[in-house]
Amino acid sequence: MKLTLAVAALLVAAAAGTVxxxxxxxxxxxxxxxxxxxxxxxxxxxxxxxNSFGLRSASLLAVRGARAIYRLESKGGPCVGAGPAQEPxxxxxxxxxxxxFPTSERPVLxxxxxxxxxxxxxxVSLYRAEGLAADGVVSIAFLRPxxxxxxxxxxxANVYEAGVTPSGPVAGLVAYDAAGKELWxxx
Amino acid sequence: MTRLALLFSVIAAxxxxxxxxxxxAAAGWCWPSCSGxxxxxPGTSTANGCWYYSEVCxxxxxxxxxxVSKTCYPGCDPYNGTNGKILYGFENRDRIxxxxxxxxxxRYVQPGExxxxxxxxxxxxxxxxxTSQINVAVAG
Numbered sequence: 425m426k427l428t429l430a431v432a433a434l435l436v437a438a439a440a441g442t443v444x445x446x447x448x449x450x451x452x453x454x455x456x457x458x459x460x461x462x463x464x465x466x467x468x469x470x471x472x473x474x475n476s477f478g479l480r481s482a483s484l485l486a487v488r489g490a491r492a493i494y495r496l497e498s499k500g501g502p503c504v505g506a507g508p509a510q511e512p513x514x515x516x517x518x519x520x521x522x523x524x525f526p527t528s529e530r531p532v533l534x535x536x537x538x539x540x541x542x543x544x545x546x547x548v549s550l551y552r553a554e555g556l557a558a559d560g561v562v563s564i565a566f567l568r569p570x571x572x573x574x575x576x577x578x579x580x581a582n583v584y585e586a587g588v589t590p591s592g593p594v595a596g597l598v599a600y601d602a603a604g605k606e607l608w609x610x611x
Numbered sequence: 612m613t614r615l616a617l618l619f620s621v622i623a624a625x626x627x628x629x630x631x632x633x634x635x636a637a638a639g640w641c642w643p644s645c646s647g648x649x650x651x652x653p654g655t656s657t658a659n660g661c662w663y664y665s666e667v668c669x670x671x672x673x674x675x676x677x678x679v680s681k682t683c684y685p686g687c688d689p690y691n692g693t694n695g696k697i698l699y700g701f702e703n704r705d706r707i708x709x710x711x712x713x714x715x716x717x718r719y720v721q722p723g724e725x726x727x728x729x730x731x732x733x734x735x736x737x738x739x740x741x742t743s744q745i746n747v748a749v750a751g
Contacts (some may be wrong), residue, residue: 500717506724516724521716530690530714537725540696540707543662546738548698551708551726557740611696611713611740 455560456607458530461485461582463495469513479503482513488585491554493535496520504556506535526558530597531608533557536566547593553577553586561599561607592604639751640669640733648682651697651735652742653716662707665737669749676750677701677733680717684744690731691715698736701727 453557458596478499485493487509496503496518503520507513517535537551550566557564557579564573564584574594577586599608642657643649653665659667679699687693692714700709701722707726712718722728733749 435653454665508723517710517718517720519710519712519718521691521714523687523692523715527677527690529688535710537700538711540662540698541705546663610711611692611694 431584449493453611456531456558457524458527458559459495459526459582460559461495466494469511469605482515484582485556486581486585488554488583489586489587489597490587491552493554493556493583495584497555497567501566504533506554528557529582531558531561532564532597532610534597534610536592536597549591549595550589551588553584555584557582558597560601562602563600566594567596567598569593583585599609615737639672640747640749642667642669642735642745642747645748648680648684648744648746650684651737651745652695653737655737655742658702661732661734661736662702663736666734667736668702668734671730671732672751673729674701674722674733674749674751676719677717677735678717678750679735680746680749682684682713682744683715685741686749687715691709693735693743694740696739697743697745698738699730699736699747700725700734702733702734703727703729703731707736709734709736709739713740725733 429440462590463485466482466484468479468482480497483495485495490509492507492509492512494505496505498520500520503518505515505518505523519533523580532555534555536553536555538548539551553566553575563576563578565573568574574590574592575586577584596610598606601607648650648745651667655667657667677699682716683693696711696713698711699718699722708727710720722731735747
C-alpha cells in the first residue's frame with residue numbers, strides 16, 4: 425500500500441513538473457510567435473502591379489528612414505512588403521511565405537538587400553538592412569563570415585532598418601532578445 | 612498600357628495557382644517555363660553568361676519585376692523552411708543584388724528596390740544547401 429502511494433505521488437510530481445516545464449517553455453516562446461504591431465490600414469497605389477495578385481489589404485507598420493514596411497493580406501495568406509517611404513502605398517518588394525510566421529524557429533523575415541561584386545566569390549555585402557521580427561526580438565546582428573558582428577540594428581515595433589551599412593562581406597544574421605541572448609540564426 | 616494590363620491579369624492568374632507567373636503570353640522571361648517548376652542547384656545554368664555559375668538569368672532588358680515561387684522540395688520543416696537557399700533579384704555588368712530566402716513561398720522584387728535600373732538581367736541563384744524547386748517569371 426505504502427509502495428503504491430509512493431509511486432502514485434512520484435507520478436503526480438513528475439506530471440506536475442512536466443506541465444510546469446511545458447508552460448515555462450511556452451511562455452518563453454510565445455513572444456516569438458507574435459507581431460503586436462498591427463499598423464494602420466493604407467491603400468496600395470492603384471497603378472501598382474500588387475493590386476492584381478490577390479492583395480486584399482495593406483497596413484503600414486513603420487516608416488524608417490527612406491523605407492516603409494507593410495503587412496499585407498493576400499488571397500494566399502499574409503505577406504510582408506516594403507517600398508519607398510516618400511511614396512506611401514507603393515510596394516517595391518513583397519514576400520509571401522507559406523506557413524506560420526513568426527515562430528520561435530523563424531522569428532525574422534529578412535528583406536535586406538545583398539550585393540555581390542565578384543564573379544568568382546560568393547561573398548556578398550549588405551546594401552540595405554530591413555525586415556520584420558517577432559515581439560521578443562530586440563536587435564538583429566549581421567555577421568561577417570568569421571562570425572564577428574558587422575552591423576547591429578535595433579528592432580522597434582517589430583521592424584528593423586538600416587540604410588547605411590558597412591562595406592565588406594556578411595554571411596548571415598542573428599536575432600537577440602532584451603537580455604542579449606541569441607534567439608535565432610539565419611540558415 | 613495594354614501590355615501592363617495583360618501583365619496584371621497573368622500575375623493574378625499566377626497567384627491563383629501558385630506559380631510566379633503562369634502565362635507565356637505576357638511574361639518577358641520565365642524559367643524553366645511559364646507553366647512549371649524547375650530544379651535550381653549547384654551547376655544549374657541558363658548558359659547565357661549569368662553572373663554566377665549556379666544561376667538562371669534572363670536576357671538583358673528593361674525589366675520591371677522579378678517573381679519567384681519556391682516549393683517545399685525536397686522537403687520542408689514544420690515551419691515551411693527548406694535547406695535550399697537562393698538569391699533572387701537583378702544584375703548588371705558591375706554587380707548582382709537581391710534578397711535571400713530558403714522558405715516555401717512567393718516573392719516579387721522590382722529593380723528600384725535593389726537600387727538598380729536600366730538595362731539589367733533578372734536572376735535567381737542557387738546559394739547554398741539542397742536544390743530548390745522554383746518557377747521564375749520576369750516582366751518588362
